[in-house]
Amino acid sequence: MISGRSNKKRGFIEAFELPPQTLPLLLWNDHPNDDDDDDDRKGVENSSFIAKKNDDGYCIVGWPPIKFRRKKICSHNRDDNDRTVLHNGSARAGVGGGVNPNSKYVKVKMVGVGIARKIDLSRHHSYQTLTNTLINMFGKCQQDAQSFKLAYQDREGDWLLAGDVPWRTFIQSVERLKILRIGG
């Protein structure tokens, strides 16, 4: 019984062309989506996310696509900052004391700026240093600072003007910050 394979050398064409194409299992017409019921945004409605709550509180599994190790490391950075003990209390603002058991990051949004920032309030001891840092963070100069005011959201969810209560009280209750324009 002669097998399908030949013992001769393969011709050039045979050797170097792609393997013979099998017939497609479904012939392609030009309008594949014609028999679909909905028209345009079908894909959006029907796609099913694998939506689970994972440790990070985010909904979509495996998104954004960063490696597990990287996720762990980043959250570790934050945890370690919170846990490690500082040796000799060098908590001067801006100095690399490095690790601070009391680091308190809060979100800051400036009206009109799309991207929010984060600031470590533990590095500050007065409203003055805080506002100076915020001004720099958002790229404004001291003169501009006059036309802004700082508001904060406290633990109860209320928005208040910063500066009315002593710094200590402020630090203990602040959850978020917002920079608003004075007047209109």
Place this chain on the structure above:
Amino acid sequence: MAYSFPEEVLEHVFSFIHTDKDRNAISLVCKSWYEVERWSRRRIFIGNCYAVSPGIVIRRFPELRSVALKGKPHFADFNLVPDGWGGNVYPWIAAMAMAYPMLEELRLKRMVVTDESLELISRSFKNFKVLVLSSCEGFSTDGLAAIAANCSGRFSEESRISSFDLLSFATFFLSNQTKRYNRFELKPACEVDIGSPISLIPDFAHHWCPSTFPAWPPRCPSLRTLRLNRAVPLDRLPNLLRRAPQLVELGTGAYSAEHRPEVFSSLAGAFSNCKELKSLSGFWDVVPDYLPAVYPACSGITSLNLSYATIQSPDLIKLVTQCQNLQRLWVLDYIEDSGLDALAASCKDLQELRVFPSEPYDMEGNVALTEQGLVSVSEGCPKLHSVLYFCRQMTNAALVSIAKNRPNMTRFRLCIIEPRTRDYQTLEPLDVGFGAIVEHCKELHRLSLSGLLTDRVFEYIGTHAKKLEMLSVAFAGDGDLGLHHVLSGCKSLRKLEIRDCPFGDKALLANAAKLETMRSLWMSSCSVSFGACKLLGQKMPRLNVEVMDERGRPDSRPESCSVEKLYIYRSVAGPRSDMPRFVWTMKTPS
């Protein structure tokens, strides 16, 4: 009578041919070339461990010295492949232990490597020199200790084989550790370069106990690469550097300490002594005040990995602008647009940039990093060809600029964090932008898409991306036409991975033949029905069509029901036999 060269001559000629592609080509010329080639091949790369069986490899290539294997699909990196899926290297080790006693190198990626496997490796290969485990899991320090114990002390300097002396040292304190690590990335574990002996201490992620770390051995003249564990404190570093001033690659441990001038000057002195230093990484828990200690070494640095360094843009700028010869930078998005502007101005040799998100799960964004940063770098760095960029906003105009600036781009991976994000200026999809990338960057071989994308982008890709080998798609497209464009147009496509796209049966079945020309196709949360999978499996005997579904047997649901995950790959080994309970192979009827 056929004239041909004697086999010895052929073999000698073939010894100059190294790449797999060339070797594969010459083996197709004729039977005698096939024979000579297979006996003389020493090195093999198997991109999918299930595409072939150990037996088939051993039968064809009886004299291998170096084997590289990859296991799980790429999306396993992002938790999309459940545990127990497969990719266990043990059967390979067992087979190679018998067939390749002279094996020297083993490189594994995304495979399950048990202690048993490591122990077997350590006992079976007398000439073993190189073990690289990338993104592997399943082993503990017990296995590594076996490697260190059995592979060390056997090599001599005269034969220019590696020295594992430092690893036997590592065994001393490794043996104190008995914890089992599930998610373990070891990269590279013990890598050796023949001719310039190198040893590494593995950089375990978290669990290495610094208290068992004894005093450093007197001198390590052959040490080229050292990556420290995060637990190794900064004040140890100057001493280490002084003992190994010839270091080429350094991964620091924790880069933080209280600010003490004597530690700083000691560190700076040590760095200025390291004249060969080309690569820096680590920088865990970094304290900005200590960064200037690194400056003396910066002019020689070509690779900088700051992707774990949580420092802000001003400090990053100061560091990066010192490194005029930088070719590769990995950094967190703390660098911001201003930092990328500075990078573009200072580092004209930059070839690869990766910007990782500092707060990936924060929808609002915490840093001033936008599309503009990437545009700046694409303008300022003429050699930039490899990009991985996480950001929160993008425009078609920016992508078009990048494409026109950098037609030499070969790898372009953009991740806009919020799925289906539009061009924020025009509110349009980003089809045109990515279209420009594939149109202008003719050598592009890897592309990852994000943002709002319709079928149009796939039409551009199918039309222009002729050298594209790997494409990653998520939350994109309108229907089957998109997938059809890619499968029918991308001539060089080898790996396609898709998640959460409305691609269904038609495109897949119409392009079934294409799948045999590719390494693999992954589709999860798409609209491919069980019926289509069965049909594909039946008609395509050289494809393994694996359905993954944690909801239970796919035939307990209607055939028109979509499968959760689909992994299709070509194979000469037939369906695999080690599937877990949530994977089903669509078999060819016998």
